[in-house]
Amino acid sequence: xxxxQVIALVSALSLAILTPGPAIIATxxxxxxxxxxxxxxxxxxxxxxxSLWCVAALGGLAVVFRLHPAQFAGMKILGGLYLLWFAWxxxxxxxxxxxxxxxxxxxxxxxxxxxxxxxxxxxxxAALILSVFPEPxxxxxxxxxxxxxxxxxxxxxxxVAVLMSTAPMRARYFAAKxxxxxxxxxxxxxxxxxxxxxx
Numbered sequence: 743x744x745x746x747q748v749i750a751l752v753s754a755l756s757l758a759i760l761t762p763g764p765a766i767i768a769t770x771x772x773x774x775x776x777x778x779x780x781x782x783x784x785x786x787x788x789x790x791x792x793s794l795w796c797v798a799a800l801g802g803l804a805v806v807f808r809l810h811p812a813q814f815a816g817m818k819i820l821g822g823l824y825l826l827w828f829a830w831x832x833x834x835x836x837x838x839x840x841x842x843x844x845x846x847x848x849x850x851x852x853x854x855x856x857x858x859x860x861x862x863x864x865x866x867x868a869a870l871i872l873s874v875f876p877e878p879x880x881x882x883x884x885x886x887x888x889x890x891x892x893x894x895x896x897x898x899x900x901x902v903a904v905l906m907s908t909a910p911m912r913a914r915y916f917a918a919k920x921x922x923x924x925x926x927x928x929x930x931x932x933x934x935x936x937x938x939x940x941x
């Protein structure tokens with residue numbers, strides 16, 4: 743693997759991760775609302791969940807979706823419904839006091855579930871890997887690509903969770919909790935709706 747390929751892979755993946763979407767919105771909202779103790783495991787789950795799409799792309803799932811578009815459409819609809827449910831939960835909680843730090847359904851496995859609800863990363867990973875590594879890859883090289891992608895996902899999600907859970911950022915959140923939660927809920931609902939209607 744050349745240095746140019748590593749830079750291309752990490753740069754494109756970093757931009758995709760930091761582009762506002764369901765996972766980043768959820769990471770920021772969890773960090774604001776519950777602090778580092780809850781946000782970091784959730785962020786790590788999001789990173790691991792996203793990396794599973796890399797495994798799927800390396801294993802040819804994107805090709806399956808292209809050959810069977812109905813399955814891809816079904817995955818998008820289910821993912822969109824999950825995001826709408828998530829958005830509704832955010833909206834309803836916007837005027838309620840925060841639950842105790844130990845409560846709530848978010849955690850490592852909640853992060854995995856959220857990122858697996860959106861099949862678009864499978865096609866993104868497939869396009870990225872095919873464009874950066876057009877030649878066939880041996881299993882050892884595929885493992886190296888996966889490790890690089892997982893490390894990039896872990897770095898960015900953990901960094902966002904840690905930075906957004908600092909005392910000054912959380913103080914700003916508590917001052918405008920209702921509006922921040924509702925804005926995050928609306929953004930999540932829009933993403934879920936678009937996922938459903940564009941199937």
